[in-house]
């Protein structure tokens with residue numbers, strides 16, 4: 001498979017190099033264009049169990065790793081890590097279906113991809129005959145850090161350091177990270193906000209490119225965030241899995257079109273759906289759901305992307321994003337021109353906004369429908385869906401549910417819709433509890449217990465088990481000290 005930088009036809013890589021480097025040298029994102037060769041025959045997926053089905057789809061996107069290697073690696077990656085054999089269960093709720101992507105080790109949808117990515121990186125390291133250890137640096141606003149720590153824990157040939165903003169993640173998320181097990185992990189707080197941590201990590205990469213200190217210390221830096229194509233491949237798989245579940249249950253005929261409603265931040269989750277469509281999955285609309293940071297709603301409805309707007313901290317923090325990195329890949333797929341993407345990304349950097357040409361706009365309106373819901377609407381939705389269907393949504397999933405309802409209220413298209421559920425409600429116990437009860441707890445753990453008492457929904461064991469664990473990591477550095485911290489860690 002050839003992956004192209006979104007900004008230049010000349011910068012290409014195979015699967016192993018694309019996964020190892022994460023980002024192309026010109027700042028573009030590695031993207032496949034030959035979807036015809038990745039076509040999946042749904043009839044052949046129907047008899048497979050979940051791990052086998054995931055392996056087929058991932059092998060289709062990353063064929064040059066070797067199909068046998070992928071067929072071995074994927075079931076190993078998921079083995080005994082998820083609450084259900086099924087990995088990503090599909091549940092009927094009212095007139096729609098919820099695809100539960102949060103049954104993994106950290107109760108967030110990022111587990112689905114971050115269980116596989118470390119093993120792909122490990123395999124790529126072997127295939128490229130790299131002797132150095134791969135060092136993953138991650139800045140996190142909460143979910144990615146924990147899922148990456150759990151995914152890379154004790155994976156041979158890799159190490160990981162996660163930076164989180166001090167006081168900038170929820171109590172539960174902080175406890176999840178600082179109690180992480182594994183011999184190759186470090187967690188460090190940064191005095192600053194998420195942007196400071198993210199900028200710090202970018203500066204560390206740039207500093208290493210300039211002077212090569214990592215290599216001298218026997219390491220090579222790499223990235224686990226959603227610009228890595230190794231994260232998109234497993235995400236495309238669960239779209240196929242959901243579709244097969246519907247066919248197997250007799251809810252649809254093979255070939256019948258359906259919609260997916262997707263809570264969106266960095267545009268990675270929903271872009272994987274666009275990949276699935278191009279690989280032959282009968283998708284009519286991908287419904288792009290945003291919170292009050294509704295830059296994507298405006299973009300899909302008007303063709304103008306404008307990041308110059310206020311930033312809101314919301315009850316769905318993983319969608320609090322104004323620059324959706326993966327959108328760049330869609331622009332290449334819909335616009336078909338590297339030059340166009342390069343120009344638009346420069347306009348975004350320099351002016352903070354861009355407008356796509358009309359033909360791109362027309363394609364985009366065909367593929368996506370967009371809407372948004374603020375915190376009030378999301379919490380109202382959690383309460384109502386709980387009362388009517390006894391199903392408990394987290395705030396991210398509630399945004400997608402609400403936007404699906406708006407789509408149907410405008411007339412919809414009469415097709416079945418699958419709502420992607422991206423987090424356990426217990427990761428956001430306080431807000432979810434406030435939507436279903438009058439009780440007002442003091443601590444995060446109290447909120448978790450009360451939510452269980454009120455709803456009877458079991459607390460995922462990884463979250464229940466946090467209470468009483470002792471923190472392993474108490475490091476905290478100034479944002480200017482992150483580089484020194486990494487260099488010091490490499491010595492140890």
Ligand SMILES: *Cc1c(COP(=O)(O)O)cnc(C)c1O
Pocket residue numbers: 108109110143144226263264265266267268269270318319396422423
């Ligand atoms: C990361 C995340 C999202 C958004 O996914 P993107 O790929 O960034 O669009 C939505 N919900 C939750 C809970 C997440 O952790």
